[in-house]
Amino acid sequence: MRDLKKILKFRASNKSQRFIADSLKISRNTVSRIFSLADQKQLHWEKAQNMDEDQIESYLFGNDTVNLVYQSPDFEMIHKELFKPGVTLQLLWDEYVEQCRSIGKPFYQRSNFYRLYTDYVKKHRLTMHINHKPGDRLMVDWDGKIMEVTDQYTGEITKAYLFVATLPFSMFSYVQACPSMDSKNWIDCHINAFRYFDGVTRLLVPDNLKTGVDSNKKYEDPVLNKSYQEMANHYGTTVIPARIRYQQIEG
Structure with a gap:
């Protein structure tokens, strides 16, 4: 552990254990233990400020420094487990804590565990499980691909646009081809999807397409197309547009 001197300096400034733990991304139990050992060994900031990390560590722990090493979570296994039905990051943190306690190793608090997992996902360019x-x-969204439909009698070719509605828990989907991506087809597709699924979900999550969302700005409530809002009200559901990507470059 390389934060001993910082902990003692914060303590000398009358910072709380919670403040120190949050600032250094360590558990409050660890901070409390350092406080206790510093009291036992009578190591205060006046003396510690003239010592380096190794000297402080040796002074406080002697040969017991190995016990301060946190048990590293197996994030490769954790990431795989998250794709199993019913498995959550909270559940896996609970199991990690239980394992650490059984072998007497310090463990990361939940917030740090979550942060480390997020760092692991970014580092390995993985997809986080939601x-x-x-x-x-x-x-719900338009697929983006354009199909060509040929009339078997006249040979006339017309374009068709795919509406896709997916239940993310089961990945069960409804797909419908439409002659255009106008508001009428957008709403009709929703109604047909409700009939297909034999029910209406609590939330509808569209992308920010103009047939459904007039405006969706950061820090403001989204403004829905009037017909789309009326349809949602009729079926007792709520439309929550997906977050937009921030593309503006500050100059």
């Missing part, structure tokens, strides 16, 4: 409740939300 926990969804069954039937809670319906993801």
Whole structure:
């Protein structure tokens, strides 16, 4: 552990254990232990400020420094487990804590555990698993691909646009081809999807397309297309547009 001197300096400034733990991204139990050992060994900041980390560590712990090494979570296994039904990051943290306690090793607090997992995902360019409740939300959008439909009698070719509605928990989907991506087809597709799924989810999550969302600015409530809002009200559901990507470059 390389934060001993910082802990003692914070303590000399009358910072709370919670403040120190949050600032240094360590557990409050660790901070409390350092406080206790410093009292036992009578190591105060007046003396510690003239010592380096190794000297402080040796002074406080002697040959017991190995006990300060946190048990590293197996994030490769954790990431795989998250794709199993019913498994959450909270559950895996609980199991990690239980394992650490059984072998007498210090463990990361939940917030740091979550942060380390996020860092692992970013480092390895993985996709984070998002926990969804069954039937809670319906993801809707135009697919983006354009199909060509040929009339078998006249040979006339017309374009078709694909509407896709997906229940993210089960990945069960409804797909419908439409002659255009106008508001009428958008709403009709929703109604047909509700009939297909035999129910309406609590939330509808569309992308920020103009047939459904007029405006969706950061720090402001989204403004929905009037017909789309009326449809949502009629079916007793709520439309929550997906977050927009921030593309403006500060100059």
